[in-house]
Amino acid sequence: MTILEVRDLNKRFGGLQAVGDVSFSVQQGSIKALIGPNGAGKTTLFNLLSGMLPPDSGTIRFINDDVQRLQPYQVAALGMSRTFQHIRLFPHMTALENIMIGRHMHSKAGFIAGMLSLPWTRKEEKTVRERSLDIMAFLGIADFADTEATSLAYGQQRILELGRALACEPKLLLLDEPAAGLNMRETAEMAKLISRIRDTGITVLLVEHDMSLVMNISDEIVVLSYGQKIADDKPLAIQKNPEVIKVYLGEEE
């Protein structure tokens, strides 16, 4: 089943066509990677998908809805969550609290209930807390629950941000350079983690520069260059694609 269908997506910034007539689709339960040289428009595309930028034209169909004109919080409510290229955790909040924010959509206590601290809200808070701790345990970072989020090591912060996105219980997870800044061991662990996530039924769309991770775990790969899609295929075919090789001339495969 196609969980995401992008059709003729366009975004221009002044004189720069950041995303030009891009179309592709993502199958449910798969891992799809979005690659391309710097400036190819990958993060812009992510921002379009998650609702942070409005496209100039084109459609984004997520499950049964057209989401291109929705606000980010509405897109998130439909089941799409994301991480950011430059980590955007909530400073001055603990790691656990960051994960608990991910549970926001799955809890209900509002202003009045919060101010009165009604019994059902206390129970709900307990549930949210426990579920968040479970997620941290799944990711292996449960020990850092009460540490201030931005004081964690870089690799742990990346995993924490991933955990926050997972807490949203997404159907589609957008990961923006999850392995950026990670060493080889950490990258391999991240790759394993993403596969485990896919195995729980969550579809993953990721932007990544690390080719070993991409080639290892992706089911399909989309290649962008200067805002245009130049290839959309399985990993082995991408490696042999002459267009792709030309664009990456001089880089490791």
Next chain:
Amino acid sequence: MAGALSRPGLLYHMNIELLSQYLVAGLTYGTIYAIVAIGFNIIYNATGIINFAQGEFVMLGGMIAVSLHHIMPLPAAILAAVLMAMIIGALIEIIFIRWLVSPSVLRMIIITIGISIFIREAALHIWGESVRALPYFTGTEVTVISIGDVHISPQVLWVTGTSAVMVALLTFFFSYTLLGKQMRACAANRDAARLCGISTANMVTLSFVLSAGIGALAGCVVSPITYVQYDSGTGLAIKGFTVAILGGLGNSTAAIAAGLVLGILESFSVWVLPTAFKDVVSISILLLILFVRPSGIFGSVEASRLKEF
């Protein structure tokens, strides 16, 4: 005076003389608002800061000149007042602003508000609550120059003339002098300017000095008509800001037109609303612009989004 709505007959008796009086008043005030706005823009262009204390420079110019006039002739008093205001402007920058390291916008706003309050209260303690004014530069308050049915005080010509000269000098300064060009470079791209050897810190101080100077001179030249008081500055700051936004923040040419527009709108509002609500008109215009088009009438929407807020 409850406004024309309560006296419908007046609507039909608007004649050239009345019309021209409103117009002239609008132009006079509008010119001052434009000068305050230009002061905002100079500092904003050099630093990205909105200097809430801008209106206080106008107030200080008038008040200091009035005090000095007791001991020296008028031209000397005005010159000295302007120089003192410029020194105060420089001191403000050096004491409060220069040594801050990448302050947040919120922090800067609050600091300049605090400075504005400080100046206000100092003025209150030095000069008390009384209103003051310089004497009319030429003639007295009853002298008029008549052009047909239109009667204007010569002081109005002084206001518009002085302002026009200031704008001309500023334009010349920014376009043709090395220092002016350095300031523009600093405003366009601070890091690049620094790499070219321009002392950006001094450019910032200079921007405060210039803004203070033009504000003070405007305060001197308009005080015979409007009087100054220790708290004249705040209202001017809000209106000057409105004009700056109206023309597009940073755009001083548009600020002139925007100032005249606001001055005239405000002036004619007295025709339909009680005078006590004159300020409400200009603030409502401010809110309207902020809600509908914060980049101003002449500003570019994209450029205003790019400035960090």
Next chain:
Amino acid sequence: MVRSRYIPVALFAFSIIAVQLLTALTDRAQFLTQLTMTGYYSLVIIGLCMLIGYAGQISLGHAGFFAIGGYASAFLTTYNLAPHKEKPVISIFAKTGLLLNVQDLYGGDTLVFNPWLACIAAVAVTVLIAYVIGGPVLKLKGHYLAMATLGFGTIVYKVVLGTSFFGAADGLSDIPGFRLLPGLEVSGKTSIRIQNYYISWGMVLLGMLLLTNLINSRVGRALRSIHSAEDAANAMGINTGRYKLNIFVLSAVFAALGGVFLTHYNGGIGPSEASIMKSVRYVAIVAIGGMANLWGALSMGIILNFLSLRGYFGSYDDAVFGVILILIMLFAPEGLLRREVFRGAKKWLSGRGKAEGQKA
């Protein structure tokens, strides 16, 4: 089940009682007047602290909401509807007790709003205005937001100053007391001074309780996330615009309630309550108290407002707050009573305790 968050609340309740007893013991009962007024101003401050510190939105016009609450209630409880008492709506209202028969200064009969109804109406008007203004205003950022709120406060000030309905420069006076319950009345009468002290601080206590709960709830967490990284909060499914608006309205309601009650306590209200200086004062107190520190803002507010009301600052009253604002923003922009300072102190204390335990 004692939750740690309620310990300060309990201490606070204890201090309220202790202070009152202290004034009785030391024969300083006249302090109660300024203390009661300080309480109502504190309502404004804790609401504003939520807005600035937790939701990260500045407001330089909050005195406007205080004034809206105060003036609305003052107006409704003094505007004589007796000339209209034949009209059906008016007479129904009068019969059901919604309107009250009050003797005016000259012994005549006047028909005015019941203070309860006036209070509800004042809050309703505030909520309406806050929603209408807040929507567009909160979409602004930085300078624009500050100027817009400053403009709003100034409009309120100019309107009450320039309208004879609202007493123009003299404001409204001879406001009747507010009978909350039989035997419990908000008014300046010296005979019920102690009662009024407890009404005032009871409201502050209740406010602190509600806000402490809110901060530690799902909503409080969402607000903090909006403050620290609004885009990311939005991406996590939080409707940031609606949250900001709701907290804006909540803080406006706190301010308005402070205005309503203080007006009945003082028996009057004047345009200076809506002035920019008042708004700046509230912001200065929140800033010095620690921005996101509810108890810090409250304690600083109590100290500074009380001293100001007692006249300790003399003619430098406004200047003091201006200088405080500058100094705090220059040297301690996160506020003096930062949480980090407290955590550091706690750590140091527990570290010393451990060392001593080891020695023994």
